Structures are given as structure tokens and as C-alpha cells.
Amino acid sequence: MLPMNKDPALAPFGAITRFMPAPALLVLAVTAILFGVFSERWLADLSNPVRVGVLFVWLFVAIVWGAIAAVHHAEHLADHLGEPYGTLILTLSVQSIEVMTLAVVMLSGFANPTLARDTIFSVVMIVLNGLLGLSLLLGGWRFHEQEYNLRGVNAYLSLILMLSVFVLLLPDFIDSSSDPSFTRAQEGFVILMCLGLYGLFLVVQTHRHRSYFVIQNAGAQPAATTSGAVRLIAVEAISLLVYLGLVIFLVRKLALVLNHALEVLHAPIALGALVVAILVLAPEGVSAIRAALRNDLQHAVNVLLGSVLATLALTTTAILIIGLLHHTPVLLGLEGTQQPLLVLTLLLSAITFANGVTNILQGAIHLMLFCGFLMLIFWP
DSSP states (O other): OOOTTOSGGGHHHHHHHHHSHHHHHHHHHHHHHHHHHHHHHHHHOOOOHHHHHHHHHHHHHHHHHHHHHHHHHHHHHHHHHOTTHHHHHHHHHHHHHHHHHHHHHHHSSSOOTTHHHHHHHHHHHIIIIIIHHHHHHHHHHHHSOEEOOHHHHHHHHHHHHHHHIIIIIGGGGOTTOSSSSOOHHHHHHHHHHHHHHHHHHHHIIIIITGGGGSOTTTOOOOOOOSHHHHHHHHHHHHHHHHHHHHHHHHHHHHHHHHHHHHHTSOOOHHHHHHHHHHHHHHHHHHHHHHHHHTTOHHHHHHHHHHHHHHIIIIIHHHHHHHHHHHTOOOOOOOOTTHHHHHHHHHHHHHHHTSSSEEOHHHHHHHHHHHHHHHHHHHOO
């Protein structure tokens, strides 16, 4: 992996990550203490829209800041452990934030059976069109063409295509259900299928075909074995866990404010799902864009496609299990314009990653599709 923050073009992103760890920890710790002491009083009465807005912005900024700071430690772990372990650590760390956010929103406030579905759909659209498009656009603008390992991308896309159709489209065509959802027996099968396929993918990614997920002929970095390196890995891992713990604590508070906005202020459900998706994707987005700007598209691809795959497999599993345990309805089938947008995104992604090289035009096309997705949220 190339040294980070050495290129002048990366200065804005490098400055963020150099500045972020210590101040972010201070902001997160102070915010967590204040909300731990005063949250009952502050969140007891949310009738004042100004108070709701202030609390939401405060929590949102603190959480995103802390989540991006976690990237600093995840990327250092990636330096020590090599790909694809570093990317996998980042993906699973962010996944814990996503699952916790959805769980809290699902189990508090009024019943919202489509929030999880809309959040999963938003993640797919933001990553495969917004973040991927921006990464390809910036990388193509600077380097004209960028290469990646086609075999690894094919592994990602085959699973993403299969799970997207099975989880988000198939429920609309099930005759045994009166709404776009699986029956209980079908949910059990989907849980086992998602966990089994993702577990098998991890074996392929980290053991049997690890070379698929690094740039061709670059090889995988060996894991550090010296005592000094082990200590550094331990420090980075502990720091990452500290940030995640504080972020997840604050996510529970933000979920209460978000629920209020959805229930009382009648905010669009799709907008709430978009907020959750942006919240959990911020750290991976920064990591992917920085990688594209240093001509390491393979890392960007691993981060972005890995995020979509983890959401489809692990988030779906988590929300179905929560629904089964708490008897909460979960509707997964997409509706209306969501269906053609998903199909178009999957087809476009397959075409983009067809020959091992990307350019600026592909990034622009993905970004325009993302703008269309946003347009349909505000003007359906």
C-alpha cells in the first residue's frame, strides 16, 4: 500500500485525518458525557423544532467526525496487516454502526417497517453511484485511467447482484405474502443464505484467493510479526474500538431525534433512510476517495463494494433477526421507481467493471444516476 498523505492532491483529505483523531476524541467524549448526564432532560420534550434541529446537527456532526476519525486507525491497521484485512476491518466496523442505528430506530418510536429496506437501498445507491462515481471521476481526472483486479470485482459483483435481487426485488413477487415481505420460513432461509454466502466470501477474500483483492502483481502485504509492530497494531485496534464505542453510544441518542422527526414532523421515510446511510458511509467514503486520489483504485473498490456486500448480507440478516425476535414487521421489497433504479445501477456497475480499467466518463455516468436518485426523493 502506498504511503498516505504524501501527495499534494491529497492535502485536504490528509489534513482532515491528521487533525481529526485527538480533537474528535475530545468532542466525542464531551458529547457522550453531556448526553449521558442530560439526555433524559434534553430528549424528554422535542416539541420545539429549534431544539430538535440543534440536537440533530450536534449529534450528526459529532458522530460523522468520530466515524471518519476511526478511518485513521483502520487505515493504519491496513498498513500493518495488508489488504484485504485492513479493508475488512473498516467494513465490519462501519457495519456495526449501521446495524446499531437501524436497531434503535426500529425498536423505538412508531412502527416503521420500510426504514431498513429504504436504508439498504440508499446504501446501494450512495455507494455504487455517488461514492463510486466520485472516486472514478476524481481518479480519472487525475490519472486518465485506473486499474483494478477484475477477478476480485467479479466476486463482489456476483454476490451483490444475487443478494440485491433476492433481498430487494424478490419479495414483491411472492404469492404467499400480502405485502412486499418474506414469510417467517422464508426469512429464516434468507438469514442462513446471507450468513453462509458472506462467510464463504470471507474465506475466499482472506485465504483461498486473497490475490484477487490486491492489484495484479502487487501481492498482499505480510502481516507484521515484530513485537513493536504487534504493539502498534494493538494500540490502533484499541483506539478504533474506543471511537466505535463512543459513536454507537451517540447513535442511540441520534436515533431518538430521528424517530421524532419521522413520526411527529412527518419527514419522508426515504429522507430518514438517506440520513442513516450518509451517517454510516461517511468514513468509507473518505477512505475510498483518498485511495482513488493516490491512484490506489483497488483499495477504493474493496472499500465500496465491500460496504455494499456487507450491508446486503449482514444488515439484512440483523434486521430480519430483530424483526423475528421482537415481532416487528420488516418489508424488504422495493416499490415504484426504486425498482428500475436498482436494476439500472446493477447493470451499469457490471458494465463499468467489465475490463479492468476505469475512466472519467464512467464516474460521470454513475454520479448522474445518483443525482437522479436524490431528485426522486425530494420530487417523487
